[in-house]
Amino acid sequence: MKSLLEALHNWCVKYPIQEKIVVVDSYSIGEQINQAYNLMGYSSINLKYKTVYDLAAEVVALTGGPTSVLDSIVAEQMIYSLLVEIKETGSLHYFSGMEITPSFSKSIYRAIQELRMAGYTKDDFPLKAFLSKEKAKDISIILEKYEAMLESKELTDEAGMLRTAIQHAKASEHQIFFLQSDLRLSYLEEEFLRLILPENSHKLPVDQVRGIQIPERTSLSAISWGDASPLSYIYDLEHANEEPNLSFFSAKTEELELKEVFERIKSAGTRLDDYVLFYTNPDRYVTLIYHLAQSVNIQVTFGEGLPISFSRPGRLVSGILNWIQSNYSVQPFLYLLQEGLLELGEEAPSRAKIAGYLRDLQIGWGKERYLTIIKEEIVNLQAMIDTLENGERKDYLNKQLHDLNWLSKWFAGVFKRLPNDESTLNYQETLEGIHTLLKNYGSTNGSLHEIGKTALLETMEKIIPFANETSSRFEVFEKIKDLLLSIRILQSKPMPGHLHVASYKSGVYHARPNVFVVGLDNRSFPGRASEDPLLLDTERRELGRKIPILQNSGREILYLMLQVLAHTRGSVTVSYCSFDILDNRAVSPAHLFLQCYRYATGNKEADFKTLRTLPSALTRDEILETKDYWNQKLFVEAFSVIDGSLLKALPNLKVGLEAEAYRAGADFTEFDGLVEMEEGELDPRVNKDALVSAAKLEMIAKCPYSYFLQDVLRVRPIESVEYDSYKWLDAATRGSLLHSIFENFYKEIQGEKPSLEQHEEKIYRMANELIQKQRELIPPPSERIFDKEVKDILECCHIFLKEEEQHSESYEPLYFEYTFGLGEHKPAVVTLPSGATIQVAGKIDRVDKSSTGHLHILDYKTGSTYGYENQKVFKGGRQLQHMLYALAIEQHLGLEAGTVQESAYYFPTVKGLAKRVVRKQDKIVRTNGADILERLIDVLKSGTFTMTDDENDCKFCDFKTVCRRAFYDKDILEMKQTDKKREELGRFKGVRAYD
Missing domain, CATH: 1.10.486 (PCRA; domain 4)
Incomplete structure (x- = not known):
């Protein structure tokens, strides 16, 4: 930027008193030029930086016209409302099938603004420039409505402001104008600028960019070339005659790429405000930069700001x-x-x-x-x-x-x-x-x-x-x-004591000596040129009037980046991330990165295959934050011995290592579920206050360790009723509702035999009443979901009634929700093979009496029949309820042993198809079941809460993240569960022998 600053200084010396105006694309560019000018030690009087909009607003203000332009956010909302209104009237044809979304209305707004800034209005709209007549008519209608809305609300936009300014513009006689090279001017801006510029206006030069085709410009937007810098020759290596201060690297991830940048800044030992970091893709880098800067306490300013x-x-x-x-x-x-x-x-x-x-x-x-x-x-x-x-x-x-x-x-x-x-x-x-x-x-x-x-x-x-x-x-x-x-x-200009971070698109006039450019991969730079479906490039060419051709955007972007690099007087470091973690694939560098590699190394024959040899480590040698240390430990090939000083600083780590050592050993220890406790504390044979239930015993049989977490340590997952847009009732609530329907139905018919023909309407009415009550408690996410689930519930009622009609030929209901050991109901007492007794609590869904006078226990199941097989009576102790309830109700009612001949799991649902899985309560079942009970209670007595020996038990467990069974080596876990020093483990193993 030396050429620009020297030229500006010479003109300021030549015109010391006159008002001098530098016309720039944006305030940030003006600030950057002014900062660089002052850093060079130059000073001036009456030097101002203005945009074309500023100049137009000044002209309009002198006429008494409106000087504030309609805010773009408000304008987008107004366009959205207009589109909805126009579509509802049926005026649209080409866009009639389009849904009016925020993104669509934004695209329409941009197209309207481009057309208006090109000087087009409803009065001279170029219908013939469009390939589709229907599209042209629709855009014309939208433009006409938009202009009518502005007029009715007495508002103006930027194009309206410029049109007013053009009407009153005249050349300035007392001001000196300097034009930024490569001004991005619309048709109206250029027309206005031509009218106000005096003859003695000047163009500010920029450093040369050689070796590429420079995009065409009009006279006011033209580029004035200054001197060539070493980095002017990135694409003209044949004529480069200086050693460039240019370096490069690749990194495996964006995070490692940024850490390398930070480390290089740190190791240089210079001030942060000597550096600027440019990115090609804000989504990939801004968040990472912010958090990394926070963790290592580096002050950063962001040119484009931070996401809200x-x-x-x-x-x-x-x-x-x-x-x-x-x-x-x-x-x-x-x-x-x-x-x-x-x-x-x-x-x-x-x-x-x-x-x-x-x-x-x-x-x-x-x-x-x-x-x-x-x-x-x-x-x-x-x-x-x-x-x-x-x-x-x-x-x-x-x-x-x-x-x-x-x-x-x-x-x-x-x-x-x-x-x-x-x-x-x-x-x-x-x-x-x-x-x-x-x-x-x-x-x-x-x-x-x-x-x-x-x-x-x-x-x-x-x-x-x-x-x-x-x-x-x-x-x-x-x-x-x-x-x-x-x-x-928090959009910010570069500030003293801060590393400045911005898009390279805003960096042409930066004043900092050292530059890092991250993200030079082929995904992010120069990006893919894509057409605007509203204004195709063919149509843009026909429209003319400086409407940009999007096909040229790749060349424009490349030139812009090369101009940024050419202006840099200090060091330049370019980098890219070589792997996309989200897509799990390698990423190639941009062609510009390859050119920088060729220039920096002098290897003009290098190709992309050469770049694959660049180192791209998964860990860093330098430790910038704590996790870098641990990453090193994870990726080294040899085992590292953690020294005593680290263990002293992190005592929890020491405890954790001891626990891992015990878990990795073959002995069954307190780290695997061995619990020391007072004798009889949990043993219900001794502690008569400790009631047992079928659910608790089945949990012990399934996995003693999960029982220990839930019933001994009282660990509970957070329970919450959560909204699901695709579901109304959860499994437990749906099950309770069906239980209530079935119970109330039998109470309603009062001894009558159930009949599909006579009672179908009755059970549906009862079901709908209970469903409506449930709806008041839990509103469904939508009527569609509600209707779907109601249909399923009524289908279950139909299945239930049909099955009960057949079942009632040999059975009649005797008890519903028969309760013992809960509330005011005394517990049932069950005698074990050892002669000891335990007190049992539970609730039996239904007890039927058969035509032979024997009892039949029913347990409603409202899910699928998965896991319930006729051949597996106890399923390794996981299904004990049928036997335990038979013993319990016989004792509770004072009946003879054997009165309960059957227990059944009953599935009166669409999934279950009214299946009954019946368990005959014969002598063998009772003998084997009693032995299982004794063995499981021995687990409570001994405190040997081993983990399940079947990983399938873990699929739907609430405690997977707590027990970490999956982290055990399978052979080691088997050795622990057969530890000969713990006889009780063998007692539990015997439970699994009972199918």
Whole structure:
């Protein structure tokens, strides 16, 4: 940039007092030139940097016309509304089948702006330039409506501003103009500029770019060449006569690529403001740069800013949208709380308490469920409080009551502002609700978050007056996401003491001596030239008037990057990432990277095959952050011995290593499920307060370790009723509903034999009544899903009734929900082979009496028949209920042994097809079952909670992430489970012998 600065300085010396105006494409370019000018030690008086728009606005201001241009965000919204309106009138033909989406309306807006900046209006619209007459007519209609809207609302856009300026423009007599080389001017901008420029205007030179075809320019946009720099010859190696200060490297991932950049800056030992880092793809690099800079404490400025999602308010808006879209499911709301995105005030309960209340109340989703369930709990709490005398218990419940009253009022206030779960929504009202929630409760802790909140609020305030329209739920949320989540904040010019990070497209006039360019792979640079389907390149050529030809974008981009490099006076380092982690494939470098390699090494014959030999390690030699150290340890071939100083600094690591050592050994230890406890603590033969149930015993049989986690340590997965747009009832709720239908049906017919012909309408009526009650508790995600599941439930009722009609020929129901050991019901007492007794709790779905006078136990199963086979009576101890309930009810009712002859698992569902898996309760089954019981209770006595010996038991286990069984070596695990020093393990192994 030396040529430019010297030329500008000479002209400033020549015209010391006159007003001097440098015409630039953008303010940032003006700031960069001015900063470089000052760094060279130059100074001037009356030197200003202005865009063509600034100059036009000044002319219009003198005429008394409007000087503020319609905001592009508002304009896009107005175009969207126009498109919806025009489509509804049936005026569109070419676009009649297009869905009016935010992306489509944006594309139309860009096309309209390009046409207007090219000087076209409804009065001289070039219909013949388009390949499709229908498309031309549609765009003409949209343009006419757009211009009519501007006129009716007394608004103007940039093209309108320039047209007004052109009408009143005249050449300046007292100002000196300097034009930036390669000005990107539209037709109207160029027409205006020609009118105001005096004869003595000058072009600022730029360093030469040699060896490529430079895109054509008009006289005002032309490039004035200055001197050549060493990096002017990247594509003209034959004429290069200086050694370039150019280096290169490749990295396996973008993260490693950036770490290499940071390490080179660090090792150079110079100031951060001597460097600028340019990227080719913001999506791949900005987030990584931000987090890496945070972790290593490097100050960074971002030329294009940061995504709004980096701020708490941005994440809050994203979370609110997820919450609304999930029909106010509790889980997305808990995310807002746990991330600290909501500031609820001093009167609010703590975040942990609110989360606890919402989970315990099993609200699930839906506005009404929040308000109804919380109010019901308030009533219940108040009733409990009224029965208590003053004391700690009453104080505790009063605090809960206060918290729930606050929650009820808060949710009621918030829900008034937020939309209901409806298929169509009002865009304006939805935005207003989000605006209110963000304004009143958005957490801001630091300038980044405050700026983010202000940007979001201001954007919504711009749009809300123009957003009074009703659209589909999907369209409204897509528009809000497109509007708000695309905002960028903290755009910054280069600042002292900071590494500056920006797109190379804004870097031609940078003033920093050292440059890093990351992302020079063939995906990101120069990118693929693609046509605009609204304005094809063929049509653009016919339209003319400086409308850009997109086919030329590759050449434009290459020239721009080469100009950035040519201007750099210090070192340049180029790099690329050689592997795409997401697509799991190798990535090739851009051709420019190859040219830089040829220039830097002097190997002009190098090709892409040569570049494959560049080192691209998976780990770094230098440690920039903690995980680099661990990555080194993971990838070294030889085992590393962790020294004592590290173990002293990280005591948990020492404990973990000891645990891993024990787990890797062949002995069964406390790290594998061996628990020391007081004798009889868990043994129900000794501790009569320890009731057993079929479910607990079957869990021990399936996996003693999972029983230990759940019933001894009381570990619980977080249970929550979650919204699923494709499902209404979960398996447990659906099962309970079917149980209730079947039980109520038998109570309703009062001793009559079930008949499909006589009772089908009755069972359907009862089912629908219970379904509607369930619907009030849990609203379905949609009518379609509700109807589908109701149809399935009624089909189950049909299957049940048909099967019961046949079954009733030999059996009649005797008991429903027969209960023992629960609530006020005394437990059943079962005697074991050792003579000891245990107390059993449980509930039998149904007990039938056969025509022979014997009892038949039924256990309803509302899923599939998978895992229930006639040949496998106990399935290695995993199915004990049939035998245990037979023993229990005989004792509980004082019946003779053998009265229960059968137990059955009954599947009256569409999946189960009314199958009955019957277990004969003969002497062999009872003998074997009693032995299984004794063996399983010995597990409780000895505390040998080994893991299951069948990995299939782990498929649907809630504790997979806790037990980590999959990390065991299979042979080692088998040795542990057959440890001869632990006889109890053998006792448990014997359970598996019983099929």
